[in-house]
Amino acid sequence: MTQPLLEKAPATTALLEIRDVSVEFGGGRRWKAVTHDVTLSVAPGETVALVGESGSGKSVTAMAILDLLPANARRTGSILLDGEELVGAGEKRLRQVRGNDVAVIFQEPMTALNPVYTIGHHLVEAIRSHRDVSKADAEVRAVELLRQVHMPEPETKVKHYPHQLSGGQRQRAMIAMAMASEPRLLIADEPTTALDVTVQAEILDLVRELQQRTGMSVLIITHDMGVVADVADRVVVMRDGRVVESAPARELFARPRHEYTQALLAAVP
Ligand code: ADP
Ligand code: MG
Numbered sequence: 001m002t003q004p005l006l007e008k009a010p011a012t013t014a015l016l017e018i019r020d021v022s023v024e025f026g027g028g029r030r031w032k033a034v035t036h037d038v039t040l041s042v043a044p045g046e047t048v049a050l051v052g053e054s055g056s057g058k059s060v061t062a063m064a065i066l067d068l069l070p071a072n073a074r075r076t077g078s079i080l081l082d083g084e085e086l087v088g089a090g091e092k093r094l095r096q097v098r099g100n101d102v103a104v105i106f107q108e109p110m111t112a113l114n115p116v117y118t119i120g121h122h123l124v125e126a127i128r129s130h131r132d133v134s135k136a137d138a139e140v141r142a143v144e145l146l147r148q149v150h151m152p153e154p155e156t157k158v159k160h161y162p163h164q165l166s167g168g169q170r171q172r173a174m175i176a177m178a179m180a181s182e183p184r185l186l187i188a189d190e191p192t193t194a195l196d197v198t199v200q201a202e203i204l205d206l207v208r209e210l211q212q213r214t215g216m217s218v219l220i221i222t223h224d225m226g227v228v229a230d231v232a233d234r235v236v237v238m239r240d241g242r243v244v245e246s247a248p249a250r251e252l253f254a255r256p257r258h259e260y261t262q263a264l265l266a267a268v269p
Pocket of ligand 2: 059
């Protein structure tokens with residue numbers, strides 16, 4: 001088997017370090033691996049893009065980090081968050097990590113928003129699950145969070161239901177919910193894929209702005225090399241469940257080493 005083209009281990013301590021993580025689906029005596037020894041790291045304040053075509057194992061890898069995998073999956077390897085091992089950590093600890101240190105947003109916000117609750121209700125719940133504040137204070141904070149993600153008319157939007165928002169506005173609401181816990185790491189799985197091209201650019205601008213303002217780390221998953229060029233400091237390329245190359249974004253665009261990366265870049269219009 002060919003070795004992945006990895007960089008030397010980062011000099012600074014990584015916030016997130018995934019080492020040799022494999023995920024298998026199945027049950028009983030029949031298990032099938034869909035990712036193989038995935039290794040990647042995200043430094044404090046860094047934006048890392050995880051790229052690769054559909055089915056390459058990007059989402060499975062993202063879900064493995066916080067153990068959000070379906071019940072018919074199992075993971076092996078090591079996942080260190082600020083040095084703390086998350087593989088084998090109890091559900092109680094993982095819940096704490098999910099509510100505080102790491103936030104996750106997905107491609108289609110509609111699946112994560114409950115249609116019977118207003119945007120304000122979602123935000124108040126997210127705020128109060130993180131911090132012990134009064135409902136009134138959380139309501140004030142909810143409007144403030146919407147303002148920070150540049151939601152138009154935030155005072156009105158808190159009273160709206162998810163279906164009353166546009167796709168881009170729903171994604172902004174999801175990002176506001178993610179920011180409620182002031183995460184140290186934001187994992188965004190194809191956050192712009194379901195959106196129109198102009199709205200995609202706005203959402204990427206927002207992610208970059210929030211990253212710069214808060215200093216959080218971002219792991220952004222995408223199959224779009226344009227997204228990578230816009231936001232990533234570093235890039236990790238996956239193919240068929242394996243990391244084939246990782247490099248600083250500038251270097252990867254200038255001198256892609258793996259032939260698969262070269263092919264991905266050649267396909268960019
Ligand atoms: P990507 O996000 O890169 O498009 P995924 O991580 O979603 O790819 O999927 C990687 C592989 O894992 C695919 O072959 C997919 O069919 C498989 N897979 C994903 N979810 C499941 C599941 N719940 N059960 C079985 N196989 C799955
Ligand atoms: Mg995916």
